[in-house]
Amino acid sequence: MAVTGLILIAFLLMHMFGNLKMFIGADSFNHYAEWLKGQTADGGILYPILPAGWFIWIFRVVLLAAVVLHIYSAVTLWSRALAANPTTYEAKRKLAQTYSARTMRWGGIILAGVLIFHLLQFTVHATLIAGAFEDNPYKMVLGEFSIWWMVLVYAIWMVAVCMHIRHGFWSAFATLGANTSAKARAILNGCAWAVALILYIGFMIMPVSVLFGWIGA
Amino acid sequence: MNVTLRVWRQANAHSEGRMVTYQVQDVSPDMSFLEMLDLLNEDLTVKGEEPVAFDHDCREGICGMCGVVINGTAHGRGSSPVPTTTCQLHMRSFEDGAVIDVEPWRAGPFPVIKDLVVDRSAFDRIIQAGGYVSVSTGSAPDAHANAVGKQKADRAFDAATCIGCGACVAACPNSSAMLFTAAKITHLAMLPQGQPERHLRVKKMLSQHDAEGFGGCTNIGECAEVCPKQIPFDTISQLNRDLIASLFKRDGK
Ligand code: HEM
Numbered sequence: 001m002a003v004t005g006l007i008l009i010a011f012l013l014m015h016m017f018g019n020l021k022m023f024i025g026a027d028s029f030n031h032y033a034e035w036l037k038g039q040t041a042d043g044g045i046l047y048p049i050l051p052a053g054w055f056i057w058i059f060r061v062v063l064l065a066a067v068v069l070h071i072y073s074a075v076t077l078w079s080r081a082l083a084a085n086p087t088t089y090e091a092k093r094k095l096a097q098t099y100s101a102r103t104m105r106w107g108g109i110i111l112a113g114v115l116i117f118h119l120l121q122f123t124v125h126a127t128l129i130a131g132a133f134e135d136n137p138y139k140m141v142l143g144e145f146s147i148w149w150m151v152l153v154y155a156i157w158m159v160a161v162c163m164h165i166r167h168g169f170w171s172a173f174a175t176l177g178a179n180t181s182a183k184a185r186a187i188l189n190g191c192a193w194a195v196a197l198i199l200y201i202g203f204m205i206m207p208v209s210v211l212f213g214w215i216g217a
Numbered sequence: 218m219n220v221t222l223r224v225w226r227q228a229n230a231h232s233e234g235r236m237v238t239y240q241v242q243d244v245s246p247d248m249s250f251l252e253m254l255d256l257l258n259e260d261l262t263v264k265g266e267e268p269v270a271f272d273h274d275c276r277e278g279i280c281g282m283c284g285v286v287i288n289g290t291a292h293g294r295g296s297s298p299v300p301t302t303t304c305q306l307h308m309r310s311f312e313d314g315a316v317i318d319v320e321p322w323r324a325g326p327f328p329v330i331k332d333l334v335v336d337r338s339a340f341d342r343i344i345q346a347g348g349y350v351s352v353s354t355g356s357a358p359d360a361h362a363n364a365v366g367k368q369k370a371d372r373a374f375d376a377a378t379c380i381g382c383g384a385c386v387a388a389c390p391n392s393s394a395m396l397f398t399a400a401k402i403t404h405l406a407m408l409p410q411g412q413p414e415r416h417l418r419v420k421k422m423l424s425q426h427d428a429e430g431f432g433g434c435t436n437i438g439e440c441a442e443v444c445p446k447q448i449p450f451d452t453i454s455q456l457n458r459d460l461i462a463s464l465f466k467r468d469g470k
């Protein structure tokens with residue numbers, strides 16, 4: 001759970017950083033997208049260590065494995081908790097838990113649901129609302145995020161994602177043994193907030209800028 | 218003061234339980250919560266009704282017998298200004314005329330025996346699985362024969378104060394007993410006597426913990442909040458560090 005979660009967070013940071021290339025311009029963003037897929041003249045990322053175009057598939061397999069193992073661990077934890085809780089309290093008051101911690105499971109399901117839509121949209125190109133721009137990722141992104149409700153959907157989705165990370169980041173480190181004192185706990189939780197906020201702002205600033213015409217107008 | 222109690226009544230492990238409402242009159246604010254229950258039971262006995270069964274022993278916060286969930290928090294932590302056991306919670310923590318819900322610990326591995334009494338022998342079996350040291354005892358050693366650093370000694374002592382009350386399980390949304398298990402692991406892991414079985418112990422105790430049907434820890438933190446002995450939350454990370462280390466030791470030793 002902890003290891004796969006941290007892999008996914010690392011991916012998100014990289015993904016966010018890549019998306020910001022939208023601000024530099026069409027050439028930069030398109031080159032980056034092609035570079036990841038090994039379609040650029042220089043053979044793309046990690047060429048010639050790997051044959052051109054292999055990186056993206058290895059990367060996808062690793063990500064998919066991380067997602068599958070992450071969900072498998074979550075289902076195991078959830079079913080163990082249900083089995084250990086056959087009866088519920090008539091009155092129950094929470095003293096310590098955060099909203100993020102409490103919504104890891106249902107929140108995770110919502111997050112995964114929108115992730116499928118997101119992949120169908122930008123990777124498979126099956127649910128592109130503004131029409132397909134097959135070989136121009138830059139225009140494709142511009143098209144999708146000129147739709148106001150699309151930006152809203154992503155804004156809500158990213159709230160779910162970043163809340164998940166708010167608890168997940170700290171929890172992963174605690175599981176790996178890094179919660180060594182009350183101070184360490186405060187620091188880890190502070191870092192979790194920072195990562196979640198950076199990801200939210202970093203991901204949303206681009207779609208919002210597209211919507212208001214600050215990019216590509 | 219007068220209070221209204223809504224108490225969980227359940228005749229035995231196999232019958233259905235339900236909340237029953239009782240009025241308790243002339244409660245002194247200086248009474249402990251258990252003394253208030255005694256008052257109720259005397260009243261019930263006079264009326265010829267079955268008294269409410271609840272566990273207790275020392276009544277001074279050191280034995281760990283007395284836990285119940287009060288107004289939705291274990292040991293009534295939500296009503297008390299300080300970490301407490303149920304026996305050390307006083308009626309001055311409640312308003313006159315208060316309505317107070319009293320329920321047993323609820324977790325699959327802690328089945329209700331009667332009313333507010335649950336069977337916590339699952340904890341004993343976790344201890345039996347590895348909460349011991351196999352050094353030869355005999356005559357008492359010299360006080361300085363095994364020097365223990367101040368920091369480690371303090372951590373061991375802090376963890377050793379766990380009284381096995383089960384509040385951590387009762388409060389945990391996953392019904393995990395990780396704080397209890399981690400307290401025992403940390404206590405022994407800090408001391409020289411605990412080293413021989415250190416890594417085998419964490420595997421044995423955790424597998425017993427899981428076999429008893431307790432849930433897994435997701436670092437939510439309700440446990441440490443209600444713990445009457447303030448067992449530090451970071452003992453769970455100590456357990457995790459020992460567990461990770463044990464994966465790289467032959468035979469887990
Ligand atoms: C507002 C936030 C996001 C935006 C704007 C965004 C944008 C994109 C775009 C444009 C692509 C396709 C790139 C291409 O085909 O050239 C993509 C792919 C992807 N995104 Fe996102 N994304 C966001 C958030 C996320 C999040 C939160 C996750 C994971 C939880 C995620 C996971 C993925 C995955 C797995 C891929 C596919 C990588 C592959 O092709 O193998 N994205 N994203």
Ligand code: SF4
Pocket residue numbers: 378379380381382383384385386396397400440443444445446447448
């Ligand atoms: S860790 Fe605290 S709450 Fe849990 S059994 Fe020990 S004393 Fe009770």
Ligand code: FES
Pocket residue numbers: 272273274275276277278279280281282283284302303304305
């Ligand atoms: S009766 Fe012993 S701790 Fe409460």
